[in-house]
Every structure is written in C-alpha cells, then in structure tokens.
Amino acid sequence: MKQSRAVEIWVGLFMGIGIAALVVLAFYVGNLSSYNSVTGYRLEARFDEIGGLKPRAPVTIAGVQVGRVVAIHLDSQEYRAVVEMEIDPEKMPLQRLNEEGEPLIDEQGLRVMCDRNGEPPHCSTVLYEDASASILTAGMLGEQYMGLEPGGGALAFLYPGDEVRMTQSSIALEQVIGQFLFNQVDQE
Amino acid sequence: MSEVVHQWLLSLFSLFRRLGRGQFFLFHLLGGIPSLIPRFRLVIQQLYAIGVHSLTIVMVAGLFVGMVLGLQGYNTLVDFGAEESLGVLVALSLVRELGPVVAALLFAGRAGSALTAEIGLMKATEQLSGMEMMAVDPVHRMISPRFLAGFISLPLLTAIFTLLGVFGGYFVAVPLLGVDEGAFWSQMQARVDFFEDIQSGVIKSVVFGFVVSWIALFEGYDATATSEGVSRATTRTVVHASLAILGLDFVLTALMFGA
Amino acid sequence: MAKPTPQRKKTESTRGRGRRRSQKRRAEPLVRIRDLEFSHEGRYGTCPSLFKGINLDIHRGKIVAILGPSGTGKTTLLRLIGGQLSASAGRVEVDGEQLSTLNRKGLYRLRRRIGMLFQSGALLTDMTVFENVAFPILEHTRLPGKMVRDLVWMKLEAVGLRGAEALMPAELSGGMARRVALARAIALDPMMVLYDEPFTGQDPISMGVLMKLIRELNQTLRLTSVVVSHDVEETLSIADYVYLLSEGQVVGKGSPQQIRQAQSPWIQQFLKGEPDGPVPFHYPAEPFHTVLMGAQE
Numbered sequence: 001m002k003q004s005r006a007v008e009i010w011v012g013l014f015m016g017i018g019i020a021a022l023v024v025l026a027f028y029v030g031n032l033s034s035y036n037s038v039t040g041y042r043l044e045a046r047f048d049e050i051g052g053l054k055p056r057a058p059v060t061i062a063g064v065q066v067g068r069v070v071a072i073h074l075d076s077q078e079y080r081a082v083v084e085m086e087i088d089p090e091k092m093p094l095q096r097l098n099e100e101g102e103p104l105i106d107e108q109g110l111r112v113m114c115d116r117n118g119e120p121p122h123c124s125t126v127l128y129e130d131a132s133a134s135i136l137t138a139g140m141l142g143e144q145y146m147g148l149e150p151g152g153g154a155l156a157f158l159y160p161g162d163e164v165r166m167t168q169s170s171i172a173l174e175q176v177i178g179q180f181l182f183n184q185v186d187q188e
Numbered sequence: 189m190s191e192v193v194h195q196w197l198l199s200l201f202s203l204f205r206r207l208g209r210g211q212f213f214l215f216h217l218l219g220g221i222p223s224l225i226p227r228f229r230l231v232i233q234q235l236y237a238i239g240v241h242s243l244t245i246v247m248v249a250g251l252f253v254g255m256v257l258g259l260q261g262y263n264t265l266v267d268f269g270a271e272e273s274l275g276v277l278v279a280l281s282l283v284r285e286l287g288p289v290v291a292a293l294l295f296a297g298r299a300g301s302a303l304t305a306e307i308g309l310m311k312a313t314e315q316l317s318g319m320e321m322m323a324v325d326p327v328h329r330m331i332s333p334r335f336l337a338g339f340i341s342l343p344l345l346t347a348i349f350t351l352l353g354v355f356g357g358y359f360v361a362v363p364l365l366g367v368d369e370g371a372f373w374s375q376m377q378a379r380v381d382f383f384e385d386i387q388s389g390v391i392k393s394v395v396f397g398f399v400v401s402w403i404a405l406f407e408g409y410d411a412t413a414t415s416e417g418v419s420r421a422t423t424r425t426v427v428h429a430s431l432a433i434l435g436l437d438f439v440l441t442a443l444m445f446g447a
Numbered sequence: 448m449a450k451p452t453p454q455r456k457k458t459e460s461t462r463g464r465g466r467r468r469s470q471k472r473r474a475e476p477l478v479r480i481r482d483l484e485f486s487h488e489g490r491y492g493t494c495p496s497l498f499k500g501i502n503l504d505i506h507r508g509k510i511v512a513i514l515g516p517s518g519t520g521k522t523t524l525l526r527l528i529g530g531q532l533s534a535s536a537g538r539v540e541v542d543g544e545q546l547s548t549l550n551r552k553g554l555y556r557l558r559r560r561i562g563m564l565f566q567s568g569a570l571l572t573d574m575t576v577f578e579n580v581a582f583p584i585l586e587h588t589r590l591p592g593k594m595v596r597d598l599v600w601m602k603l604e605a606v607g608l609r610g611a612e613a614l615m616p617a618e619l620s621g622g623m624a625r626r627v628a629l630a631r632a633i634a635l636d637p638m639m640v641l642y643d644e645p646f647t648g649q650d651p652i653s654m655g656v657l658m659k660l661i662r663e664l665n666q667t668l669r670l671t672s673v674v675v676s677h678d679v680e681e682t683l684s685i686a687d688y689v690y691l692l693s694e695g696q697v698v699g700k701g702s703p704q705q706i707r708q709a710q711s712p713w714i715q716q717f718l719k720g721e722p723d724g725p726v727p728f729h730y731p732a733e734p735f736h737t738v739l740m741g742a743q744e
Contacts, residue, residue: 013240014243014344015340018239021351026386143379313569313572318570322558322586323555323556323586324583329586
C-alpha cells in the first residue's frame with residue numbers, strides 16, 4: 001500500500017507538472033492571454049497599402065503596445081484596406097469629458113479617466129481627431145506593426161469605434177526605388 | 189529469377205498481413221479502454237512506469253536542446269542585428285517542431301522500447317497465454333492501460349520538454365550572451381500564436397503518442413516468443429517508431445502550415 | 448457414442464437445466480477429441496501437419512497422461528483443449544461443448560472452469576505471490592477483500608506456500624513457482640487442470656512434491672487432470688490412463704501396466720530411453736562414407 005501511495009504521488013506530480021507546462025506555454029510563451037483579455041474598444045483606419053501587416057499585429061503609441069490589429073478587409077468602393085484594431089482600455093484608458101466636450105481636469109491638472117465601462121458621449125479616447133496611424137517595420141527585417149500618433153491640433157477627440165482619418169501607408173521598398181529611378185530618368 | 193520474385197511476393201504478402209494484424213490489434217486494445225474507467229488504478233501504475241520514468245531524460249534533453257538553439261541562433265541572428273528575435277526563434281522552433289519530434293523520439297527510445305520488451309517478455313514467458321487461460325483478455329488487461337498511459341504521457345512530456353527548452357534558450361541568451369530580457373520575452377509572446385503554433389504542436393504530440401504507443405505495444409505483442417525475437421522486436425520498435433514520427437511530422441506540418 | 452443423438456443436442460441448447468444435464472453426462476468423457484488434425488501457420492503459409500487424425504477421451508475424475516517425445520505437439524494439444532488454438536479439422540469437445548462452435552464469450556466462460564499449469568509457471572512477474580493467486584479471483588468475482596484473502600490463503604496452504612505470499616516470482620525457485628502457479632490454477636475451483644510438462648527441470652524433491660500435489664488435488668477437489676510430459680517414470684506412476692503420441696498419431700494407449708507391457712518396439716525404446724532403435728540415432732542424411740568419398744574427388 002505504501003508503495004502504491006508513492007506511485008500515486010509521483011503520477012499526480014507528473015500530471016501536474018505536465019499540465020502546468022502546457023498552461024505556461026499557452027499563456028506565457030504564447031499569446032493565449034491576449035485572446036482572452038476583456039474586449040477593448042475598437043478603432044479603424046484606412047490605408048492605400050498595408051504591405052505585410054497581418055491580423056494580431058501590435059498597435060503602439062510611442063512604442064508602447066496598447067492593442068492589436070483584429071481584422072483587415074478591403075473596402076471595395078474605394079479600393080482601400082480597412083484595418084480594425086482593438087485597444088486595451090487598461091493600457092490606454094478612456095477619458096471623461098465635460099458638457100462642452102472638453103476633458104475634465106482634476107485639482108492636480110491631470111485628466112480624469114473613465115472606468116473600463118465608460119460610454120460615449122461622456123467618455124472619449126485620449127486621441128485627438130487629427131490623430132494619425134502609420135504602418136511601421138520593426139528593425140530592418142522585422143514584422144510590421146501599427147503606430148498611432150495622438151495628434152493635438154484639433155479640439156475634439158476620437159470616440160470608440162471612430163476612424164483614424166490621417167494614415168500613412170506602408171512604405172513599399174520597391175515603390176521607393178522605382179520612384180527614385182523614374183526621377184533620375186526624368187532629370188536626364 | 190522466378191524464385192526471387194516469389195520470395196519478394198511472399199514478403200510483401202507477410203508485410204500486409206502484419207499491417208492487418210496491427211489494425212485488428214488496435215481495435216482490440218481500443219475496445220478495452222472503456223473497461224478501464226472503473227479501474228483507473230491500472231492506468232496510474234502505467235503512467236508511473238511510462239511517464240514518470242521518462243521525465244528525467246526529457247527534462248535534461250529539453251534544457252540542452254534549448255541552450256544549443258540559443259547559442260546557434262544568436263550566432264546567426266547577431267549578423268543581422270536581430271538578436272532580440274532570439275526568443276522568437278527558440279520558442280517557435282521548439283513549439284512547432286523540436287518539442288514534439290525530439291520528445292517523441294526520446295519517448296520511443298525510453299518508454300517505447302521498454303513497453304515492447306515488457307510485453308514481449310510476457311509473451312515469451314507465457315504470461316499472456318496464462319492470462320488467456322484464466323479467461324482474462326490479456327490485451328484488455330495488460331495492453332490497453334499501457335496504451336492509454338502512453339497516449340496521455342507524451343503530450344505532457346512534450347510540454348515539459350518545450351518549456352524547459354525555452355528556459356534553456358533564455359539562460360543562454362539573457363545572462364550569458366546579454367540579449368535584452370524584455371525583448372526576448374515580449375517578441376516571443378508577440379510572435380508565438382496559441383492557435384497556430386502551440387495548438388499544432390500539441391496536436392502533433394497527441395498523434396505521436398498514439399502512434400508510438402501503438403507501434404511499441406504491437407511489436408511486443410507480435411514478437412516471436414523467444415529472447416531473440418523480443419530483442420529484434422525492441423529494435424524494430426525504435427526504428428519504426430522513429431521513422432513514423434519523422435514521416436508523420438512532415439505530413440502534419442504540411443497539413444497545418446503548408447496551406 | 449461417437450455421433451451425438453438429437454436428444455443430447457436439445458439438452459445442450461437449454462442452459463437452465465445444467466444440473467440434470469451434468470448428471471446425465473457423468474459417464475461421458477470430459478474431453479473428447481475426434482479425428483483431430485492441426486498444422487501451425489508459418490510465416491509463409493502452413494507447415495507440415497502436426498496432428499494427423501487423433502482420437503482421445505479424457506474421463507472425469509481421472510489423471511490422464513499424454514506422453515511423447517519432444518516436438519510431437521503435446522503442448523499444442525493442451526492449447527487445443529484450452530481453445531487457444533483451433534483445429535484444422537476434426538472436433539474437440541470439452542464438457543459437451545464443441546470448441547469450434549463457441550464464440551469468445553462462451554470460450555472464456557468455459558476457461559473459467561479449466562486451470563492450466565504452464566511449463567514456466569507463467570506467473571505475472573510484477574505481482575507478489577499473493578497477488579498472483581488472487582488475480583483470477585479478483586478478475587472474475589466481486590468478493591469482499593477479506594474473503595479473497597482467505598481464499599488465497601486456502602489455496603496457498605494447499606500447495607504449502609502460505610509463508611511465501613509476500614515474495615515476488617523472481618525470488619522463487621522453479622519448483623516453488625510451479626506450486627504457486629498451481630495454487631493460481633485451482634483458485635477458481637476448476638473442473639479440470641491441464642499440466643504442461645510439470646516435472647521438467649525439477650529436482651527430485653520438488654518433483655516428488657508436485658507428484659503428490661497432482662494426486663491429492665485430483666482426489667480432494669474431484670478434478671480431472673491432464674498431464675503432458677516426457678518424464679516417463681514419474682508420469683506413469685501417477686496416471687490412471689496413458690496416451691502415447693508420436694508423429695501426429697496416437698501410437699499407444701491404456702493403463703500404465705498395459706503400456707509397460709506393450710510389445711511395440713517404439714514404445715519400448717521410448718519407455719527405456721534407448722539411444723537407437725525404431726527412432727534412429729542419425730538424422731536422415733546421405734550415407735557418411737559416400738559423402739567422404741565425394742569430398743576427396
């Protein structure tokens with residue numbers, strides 16, 4: 001009996017370690033955690049050319065990841081790519097607005113943030129209406145990701161679900177080289 | 189000349205017979221699995237013999253494979269200034285390929301050969317026919333629990349192997365070679381996809397667990413009941429199981445990543 | 448007796464009246480083998496046949512010995528009786544049931560009433576002596592643990608090894624292993640025990656112990672015993688009836704006295720163990736002198 005108890009303990013330990021390893025692989029090495037994160041709010045942007053951007057690519061502001069690209073499809077009216085992204089409200093929260101549509105400021109001069117269930121029209125994103133989105137490349141051979149610039153020239157803010165109007169498409173190396181050669185030929 | 193053709197046809201014929209026997213054997217042993225539910229103790233004993241005893245070799249091998257990957261990958265990536273991608277390289281190659289395949293090869297060598305030898309010796313010492321004469325189905329009583337245990341063990345061993353491999357890569361990359369720790373993990377997490385990479389690795393290990401256990405047990409059960417027969421069956425297990433793993437790996441990779 | 452009467456067939460199909468049926472059959476042999484032919488299936492087809500028409504009766508309550516040189520398929524015969532192999536032609540009936548007509552379930556039900564002692568003992572090597580003897584009881588009954596324990600002790604006591612219950616099979620001597628296997632074979636109180644070469648490789652003492660056990664168990668448990676062997680003296684001294692098997696045929700049968708007095712030169716050579724006789728010393732070959740002469744040229 002004593003021996004069989006040791007066997008049971010060992011087998012239990014083995015199963016435990018194995019399952020724990022699977023879980024760690026899924027959540028720590030892989031990205032399962034980002035699948036199951038509470039859904040954030042969405043923004044979209046239209047591009048002439050998205051290059052190698054793929055769903056699940058990171059969305060960053062100032063290099064900090066705040067969300068992911070969730071879907072890419074073609075707008076067949078304009079022949080442009082529509083990129084939908086989901087922003088994690090934990091990483092880039094919504095801000096509270098007053099009746100005039102201006103951000104609420106607290107005593108220390110900081111903006112007041114909404115809690116995660118904040119809804120328009122009292123809550124908006126912290127991006128201004130003239131925010132811009134561009135498709136960037138990490139390193140020379142790295143993957144492509146979406147970079148957001150918060151803007152600042154406008155007074156109004158973007159609300160969840162809005163479109164980021166200013167976009168800069170992916171720079172295709174072939175096009176740049178092609179243009180350069182074309183200019184050279186023109187000059188001669 | 190016709191003699192050669194005759195011999196060749198005969199061996200082809202016996203090959204097909206063996207394959208057919210293997211199929212019947214599989215159905216027979218699968219038929220024994222429902223009766224194991226109230227007697228799960230039998231499976232636990234085998235999990236101990238098959239899974240726990242393979243743990244050390246799998247853990248040590250995983251650590252070393254990960255460390256080698258880290259070292260080799262660094263030397264290649266540093267030329268492109270992309271050593272931050274080392275985490276991605278180590279994790280992706282382990283999760284998709286090396287984890288399932290190397291763990292399965294080790295499993296075939298460690299547990300598969302032991303299973304074949306054990307069942308083959310039981311056959312050679314008449315334990316199996318003794319059981320049959322006691323009106324106990326030896327396949328249901330002895331083979332099915334071992335099959336189930338092998339089938340459960342390999343995916344878990346693969347996960348442990350892969351995880352230790354990732355940590356092995358980390359130990360080489362971050363403290364030894366000075367790769368940035370944040371980049372190592374964050375790039376890895378950004379690029380290793382649960383559904384595309386980890387899930388397909390798990391599917392592979394489940395398939396390998398099924399096939400290796402089946403081959404090992406069938407070779408033991410079908411062995412000639414002599415010591416020479418058992419030793420040949422053991423060798424065959426390792427050879428056939430390894431080839432099956434590598435062949436199936438190609439097929440599965442083509443199915444899951446090819447399109 | 449050879450052809451089954453319609454009446455018998457009828458009783459066979461009605462399972463509920465087992466008691467009356469078995470009383471009726473008291474006088475009939477427990478095992479009846481008719482025109483049995485068998486050949487092993489080899490790697491590339493069938494080998495030359497091992498049995499060429501064997502007729503054999505094993506009567507209830509007797510110890511029947513089947514003697515013959517090695518390689519005549521005595522063990523195969525036991526496996527045919529136990530239903531592990533099936534005959535190429537002819538019939539094997541055990542307790543009125545023809546084995547070839549039984550399905551798996553019926554065969555397993557029949558086997559619960561047959562114990563078999565294998566040449567090697569065939570003990571399960573990863574279990575103790577106690578667990579080995581308890582194995583068939585635990586597999587086939589749902590008795591409470593205490594009763595199983597008492598039963599196992601009873602069986603071990605019968606073979607004189609109750610003190611060895613905690614040992615592993617690897618720690619037993621050959622004779623002890625065979626006694627444990629015997630305790631296991633009688634664990635479910637069978638109607639018949641098949642002994643495969645019980646005396647081979649035993650020292651005189653354990654041979655004596657086994658002979659005593661076979662005799663005693665046969666009497667006290669009202670068993671029918673079939674002993675397959677090539678140890679002539681030991682087997683003749685315990686058997687009630689003897690069949691001699693050679694080259695796929697029954698070459699002699701009768702009580703031990705009748706066998707000893709048989710006139711056949713083959714039987715006399717076998718009983719006395721003479722090196723040359725009807726069974727030649729030399730394996731068939733070209734005459735040696737012609738081979739030598741041929742090699743010189």
